[in-house]
Amino acid sequence: MVSLFGSTSGTTAFNFQQLDLSMLGAYYEAKTALLTGTSLAPPRASRGPAVVTPWEQPEDTRSLNQRVNEVKALQSFINPKSDQAKLAGDNKDAKALFTLYQAYTRLKAVAELAADKNTTDASRGPLDILVKKGLSQIQDYIASAELDKLDLIYGAKSNRVETGIGLGKNRTKVIGAAIQKGAKDDPIPGIVGNEVFTVSITKSGVTDNFVIDLSQIAGPITLGSLASYINSQIITVTTLDSGGNTVPKYSARFGVESVAGKGYALAVSGLVAEDVSLSAAAAAPSLFLAGATRPVGSDATGAATLIRLDGVDGGDPTRALRETYAGVGAPLLEVEEPEEDPLNGRTNEVVEKIRKQVSDLFTELEIDTAADAPDRPAVDTAAAAVAVDSQGYVFVVGATAGDLGNEINRSDGSDVYLSKYDASGNIVWQRLLGANGTAEGFALAIDSNDNVIVAGSVDGSVDGGELFSGTDSFVAKFSNEGDRLWKQQLDTVATDEALAVTVDAAGDVLIVGHASGVLQSGNTFGGARDGYVAKLSGSSGAVAATSLFGGIGFETAKDIAVAADGNILVASEEDGRAVVRKLDAADFSNILWAVDLGDLGAGGVGGLAVEGGAVYLAGSTGNSGFGAGSTIGSHGGGQDGYVVKIDDAGASASASWTAFIGTSAGDGIKDVTASGGYVYVAGQTAGAFGGETKSGVTDAFAAKVDGVTGTTVWTEQIGGLSGYNAAAGIAFSSNGNSVLTKLGLGPGTLQISETRDVTTQTTVRAGDYFYIAINGGKKMKVTVQEGDTFERLASRINRLSLRYIKAEEVFTGDGRKLKISVKNDSEIQLFAGDGDRDALKSLGLTPTKIFPNDRLFGTKKQDGESAVSDELGGIFGFKFEDGLNAANENGAKYLLGKVNDAIAEVQRAYRSLYKDPLTEYLKSQSKPTGPVPPALAKQLANYQAGLSRLIGGGIVT
DSSP, X not given: OOOTTOOOOOOOOOOOSBOOHHHHHHHHHHHHHTTOSSOOOOOOOOOOSSOOOGGGSOOOOSOHHHHHHHHHTOSOSOOTTSHHHHTTTTOHXXXXXXXXXXXXXXXXXXXXXXXXXXXXXXXXXXXXXXXXXXXXXXXXXXXXXXXXXXXXXXXXXXXXXXXXXOOBOOOSEEEOOOOBOSOTTSOOTTOOSOOEEEEEEEEXXXXXXXXXXXXXXXXXXXXXXXXXXXXXXXXXXEEXXXXXXXXXXXXXXEEEEEETTTEEEEEEEOOTTOEEEEEESSOEEEEEEEEEEEOSSTTOOOEEEEEEEEOTTSSSOEEEEEEEEOOBOSOBOOOOOOOOOTTTTOOOHHHHHHHHHHHHHHHHHTOOOOOOXXXXXXXXXXXXXXXXXXXXXXXXXXXXXXXXTTBOOOSSSOEEEEEEEOTTOOEEEEEEOOOEEEEEEEEEEEOTTOOEEEEEEEEEESSSOOOSOSOEEEEEEEOXXXXXXXXXXXXXXXXXXXEEEEEOTTSOEEEEEEEESOSSTTOOOOSXXXXXXXXXXXXXXXXXXXXXXXXXXXXXXXXXXXXXXXXEEEEEEETTEEEEEEEETTEEEEEEEEEEEEEOTTOEEEEEEEETTEEEEEEEESOTTOSSSEEXXXXXXXXXXXXXXXXXXXXXXXXXXXXXXXXXXXXXEEXXXXXXXXXXEEEEESSOOTTOOOOXXXXXXXXXXXXXXXXXXXEEEEOOSSSXXXXXXXXXXXXXXXXXXXXXXXXXXXXXXXXXXXXXXXXOOTTOEEEEEETTXXXXXXXXXXXXXHHHHHHHHHTTOTTTEEEEEEEETTEEEEEEEEOTTOOEEEEEOSGGGBOTGGGTOOSEEEOOHHHHHTEEEETTEEEEOOOSOEEEEOXXXXXXXXXXXXXXXXXXXXXXXXXXXXXXXXXXXSOOHHHHHHHHSOOOOSOOOHHHHHHHHHHHHHHHHHHHTTOBO
């Protein structure tokens, strides 16, 4: 993930139909019935299986670091030809178990080192990579191992699977930001009492506008009194119901909601069949800044920031909003200490035997107390750009290493995210690009229909169809409601990145960046790295034209804008110099004019903005002589921000002035926008501007510059954590500051619905797939199609076998999910799709097998009823889950617990391959007579009562 500061799912518990207490109780009663005599002769000695298992070998006495270094040198955690595996001889099951035992002990060593409190997160990075490599190899081996009496599962064993994510649910209520931190009935902070706004409600194509004048509210203006007043206005519009009675026409109502830990907020409900829009009679402009913050320390995790500055039309802006947010990583759970055994210290051999068998059974069936929802830690996230649509909604693009809502990050590192907010910072929706490999989002633009276009780079694939390896430019278009309209990857032999994007008057998309090679036939590559400009169809994303520019050195096009006459302006860095060009919109190779602004002095181009015939270039420079025209202010030393004004005369241009903005420490401007004759810039500073206070190692800042004179009107330094803070993007909003934002809402139509299909709400892409095999048969492909719901996908799965598989869409608190179950004692196996076309991960599933209950519980049908099976082997699940990691101490501790459990499961599986000597001996004896010893009877009763409580706790499907 690019730094601004310089150099899928938790464990899914196993659920089952209903544990038959009588069956389980009968099993143990049968075992103890053999012991009803007052005494038993000691059992004959038994050696058990004539194999020395790997866990019976001498303990490895080498240091932890030595063992981990050995693992690092291995090509694979899996070695079926190792000396340990050879101990199994020709026994396929034992060979697989011994191979896994060796792999798990290797994984355990890595987890132990990562879990050590003295290991830093920086040192855990390589260990985390090793862990993920090992888990992947283990999962592949389990799926392909040759077995006889065993079935081994990478995850938890079950009679069904359910997607780890749902498709979400449309809202019937919109809750604003919490604005009342005090008592619910206190006056609303910041409200004067003369504010006016309009609530517009549309139903069946007819709109009514309700003017809400706060001066008409008697007494203090509280959230409750405001909601009551708005509702009293809404109900004045009436209609007739089916019985001819006069009733309110609209269902929309305002109310007050408690927001946990934050206070009280205004809410709007009753929105199912009605559109509600909000607008303020008097609105003032605001600036939105997007960037990142990171605490000091190499181990620190960065978060994205969204800042709103109000009062930007005056001389002293104020920070009205600062939100930090991040994607989330794998669930982290504390490793639980084992509870004390209530029978600890008892020596009765039979009780010890039963206790162990009950413990094993409970572990195998995953009967255990419900755990709290796992914590999901924030992971590295940064915002790169921000834009505001015509209604006042705010869009932010950036990169995250984590998941967002329903969207599971399928990348190998970071993926691109796009978020929609209202002006008060309330999230409307979020999307991940769904890239394989690593992707970063650098820029976004909004077209005349309020669609959103995102551009960046991907080292992998955005649609599963990469032909050439290496980093490619990509562009993706989304509707304002969050639908993915199209994605385009410039998949060529060249290495290239898209760094900026804009939209022309026809709605076509223009991008610029750099390329090391040709993008299309007809391009001329100058060498090293060239800048490029490309045009894509706004409707389909098809590439319409590309052009490279540059010589044998290094050129990069950093930003693009449409000039007043419709031609194209491109700002570039060329061998350390800043150059602005105007290109013919009909022929990019035709340069209309170019202005070379000089040596950047190790600085760079931050952004380009246009207003009428004025072109503004901003960035950072270490050269006090940089720029052209008159000089406004002075260079403060080191790196300073700059703004250059260029007057565009159509066929020619000249620089009017160069203004420096900075401190004596390092400063840089990352983005620029222009509106109303003023220029607004955003960036970062390591110093303190006049009248401002520094709070971090670096702070974000914004500045306003007079577009005519170049004079700085104000600077606003924005601190945060006492670490690194920076702004990467800036956007101007004409209506960002109003009574609506004081009420925790924003202007525009409240969005309550989204497209709830698989390809919109998850990172699954049309054409992604997985395989299903039934009863050991051939693998059958299940492909996700554009617009698939889980209901449609389930229907296609059921057509694979109406007799043996049941797929269905189920309703949950997270929205609709897909559930796949077995039928008629079948066995179902799920396989991942090939390469970067796998759909399972994005659905929150892993390759696994699902079995009928009799096989899961080790029972068999006898005279129409369940009885304990005496077959050897069985089904064993290692309970690994997607997202396990060793990236930090908590994650490593949780992983270590999982690995220890897996080692114990290997040993249980091995024991299942052989007859139990004690059980066989007891069966061979004549049935003793006499009463059950009181102590044993009491202990058995305790077990039975415990089982009853467990079942009474609701272990059902």
